[in-house]
Amino acid sequence: MRRDVAQLSDEALLEAVAGNDEAALGELYDRFGRIAYGLALRILRDASLAEDAVQEAFLQAWRGAGTYRPERAKASTWLLTFVHRRAVDLVRREERRRTEPSESLADPAGLGADEEAALGSRRQIVRAALRALPSEQRQAIELAYYGGLTQSEVAARLGQPLGTIKSRMFTGLDRLRGLLAEADFDHA
């Protein structure tokens, strides 16, 4: 009676996870585990901590999949939100936050051809969209998102008022959303 979870959409897959289907959880990992790990590693810069963050996030997803509402968010967004939050919490707890400005993700740097190919067009679309943002918006977003800095820390780092940072974050994310929609990111 085992249906093939590989055929399910991401959203249907989460529904199966909500029903305690372990094969569905495995499939969820197969689809998003690498991205989750890459994200956590970028934030934590430590393989062991990154594994912990991913494991804890997937466990939270396993427990909470019953609360997922497909009309509210894409399944990947829902899952990766757990990963990001866990990684940021860990990086703050471990006080591993960056002390120097991070290399921007808008500029592709030193990635193997294999990596590029594996993650493919969605990565290219997002990188291009980030490149298209005004640099001060991109900087505020990346310091928070990858650096794990709080809004106040970002403001302090950039020597800007807190209100300016909040505004840059909002405008940047909003613009990014528009750029991704134009590039049809959802169907990449």
Place this chain on the structure above:
Amino acid sequence: MSSDLHELVAPYALDALEDDERARFERHLAECERCTTQLAELQEATGAIAFAAGGPEPPTSLRGRILEAARTDGTAKVITFPRRRWALPAVAGIAAVAACAAIGLGLWAASLSHSLDRERTAKTSYARALQLLGGGAQAKALSNAEGALLVAPGGGKAALVLCGLSPAPSDKTYEAWVIKGGTPRPAGLFRGGSGCPPVLLERKVPAGATVAVTLERKGGVQKPTGRILVHSEVV
């Protein structure tokens, strides 16, 4: 100041708030539809940024560790139902629990079966059936079979979870009936089969009714001809 709180949507989406502000904003979210919608929109962007990071393959052991952690997870999974009372009366083999708005599946652990595998299958089916019913439900015991009839309050929408029914022969089908005042009415056809597949009934089950199952010719019938194989207690 609620205007201050609205401004926190973007930093919140980036997980760029201190713990206390995060908590304040989450409380605000619970009662601000506009912020909830806006957050969902911004999170589509933050969710996408994750794809930009790239990076190496995780260690191969990570997948197994995650599955093992899920398998042995003792925390009951939380399923949030719409605000209704969820009541499970004490019936044969199913422990009664106090009504509450959110319930963990761990509480189902009582004894529908002695086999761990069957228990897990039944749990999955109950979760699915509950989803189909859109929320809380009452469970009614079945004669001669493992499983239960689940009836949603306030409407009578119902699902049958029947375990271990052999698949119907190809020229026949199982048929469910809702019986009230002595009159059976057709409520859906199903094949049966391994596990405990949930069957959403095509007819509501009002108070005072019972649900029964017979084996009929393929395509079903309007009045039962076969012997009653399973019936539920009165709703």
